[in-house]
Amino acid sequence: MDSRVVLAEVRSGPIDPAAVAALVAQPSAGASVLFVGAVRDHDPHADGEVVGLDYTCHPSAPQRIGEIVAGVLAAAGADVRVATVHRIGQLGVGEVAFVVAVSSAHRRQAFEVCEQVVEQVKQHLPIWKQQFEADGSYRWSGL
Numbered sequence: 001m002d003s004r005v006v007l008a009e010v011r012s013g014p015i016d017p018a019a020v021a022a023l024v025a026q027p028s029a030g031a032s033v034l035f036v037g038a039v040r041d042h043d044p045h046a047d048g049e050v051v052g053l054d055y056t057c058h059p060s061a062p063q064r065i066g067e068i069v070a071g072v073l074a075a076a077g078a079d080v081r082v083a084t085v086h087r088i089g090q091l092g093v094g095e096v097a098f099v100v101a102v103s104s105a106h107r108r109q110a111f112e113v114c115e116q117v118v119e120q121v122k123q124h125l126p127i128w129k130q131q132f133e134a135d136g137s138y139r140w141s142g143l
Helices: 017-023 061-073 107-124
Strands: 005-011 031-038 050-057 081-087 089-092 096-104 127-133 138-141
Touching: 005 017, 005 061, 017 031, 017 081, 017 096, 031 107, 061 081, 061 107, 081 107, 096 107
Parallel strands: 005 081
Antiparallel strands: 031 096, 050 089, 050 127, 081 096, 127 138
């Protein structure tokens, strides 16, 4: 894996965004960007209030997340570092589901790489979401 990817992980336990951000700290970094995706209580595809999610993944997901990040970094500068974690399992509203931390010499590059990692992981990581609503119904997405 690309040495600029300091963490690329799919895990079942809680994610500490500050700990993920600390992993990308480097003396050459003039900018650090942190994206934190949390479970929300609503969704455009839900008929009512969302009360929780259950993320499941394909067995290739732990390897695939590193490949996705390395692909984004193929066009980035040498001074960029990335750490990312996506959670699987049952999560309640407000819990952290996805974190991306990026450091770079310049803010524009840090923002751009962070956005690209978020978008590419959301599009290409084989993770599926079962979304539970207050009335007991549920919906799948990402299948």
